[in-house]
Amino acid sequence: MHGRRRTSLLQGLLLILFGLLILVIQLLPGIQILFSWPWIIIGAGLVVFFIGLGTGVPALAVPACVVGGLGGILYYQSVTGDWDSWAYIWALIPGFVGVGLILTGLLSSDGEDSARAGLWLIVISLALFSVFGSFFGALGLLGDYWPVLLILLGILLLVSPLLRARR
Numbered sequence: 001m002h003g004r005r006r007t008s009l010l011q012g013l014l015l016i017l018f019g020l021l022i023l024v025i026q027l028l029p030g031i032q033i034l035f036s037w038p039w040i041i042i043g044a045g046l047v048v049f050f051i052g053l054g055t056g057v058p059a060l061a062v063p064a065c066v067v068g069g070l071g072g073i074l075y076y077q078s079v080t081g082d083w084d085s086w087a088y089i090w091a092l093i094p095g096f097v098g099v100g101l102i103l104t105g106l107l108s109s110d111g112e113d114s115a116r117a118g119l120w121l122i123v124i125s126l127a128l129f130s131v132f133g134s135f136f137g138a139l140g141l142l143g144d145y146w147p148v149l150l151i152l153l154g155i156l157l158l159v160s161p162l163l164r165a166r167r
Helices: 003-027 038-055 059-081 083-107 112-133 143-166
Strands: none
Touching: 003 059, 038 059, 059 112, 059 143, 083 112
């Protein structure tokens, strides 16, 4: 990857991360950003990602996103004390892999395939998170209708190979 493209990507990602931090602070004015031990894990994920950028190994974005995402989960749990959320929050981990695959695709030549796989993982992860969160009563999103999400996801998984075969 060219140096300019890598620098531009790095700058863009830093702006996105900073913007997300400011947005969270604005949307949740009562939240305090406490720098505690989970930040070490988030930082480790960022270090792995930047090592991947610097060495030209874009696939390091996947473990970087998993480590950083786990750090984010642990930060949420340490701030809120909601350690019981592990019952359903683990379902976000495949989504972290999906984000890593999308970043890998942006940083390498196989962008379309990685982006498609990453997007699928994010969709599946969010569906599992919603179902398990609703099942364990933590998320009131779906209430008694969470099985409908499972049915829709199953239909989507069954139909997508047929649609791809027609192309």
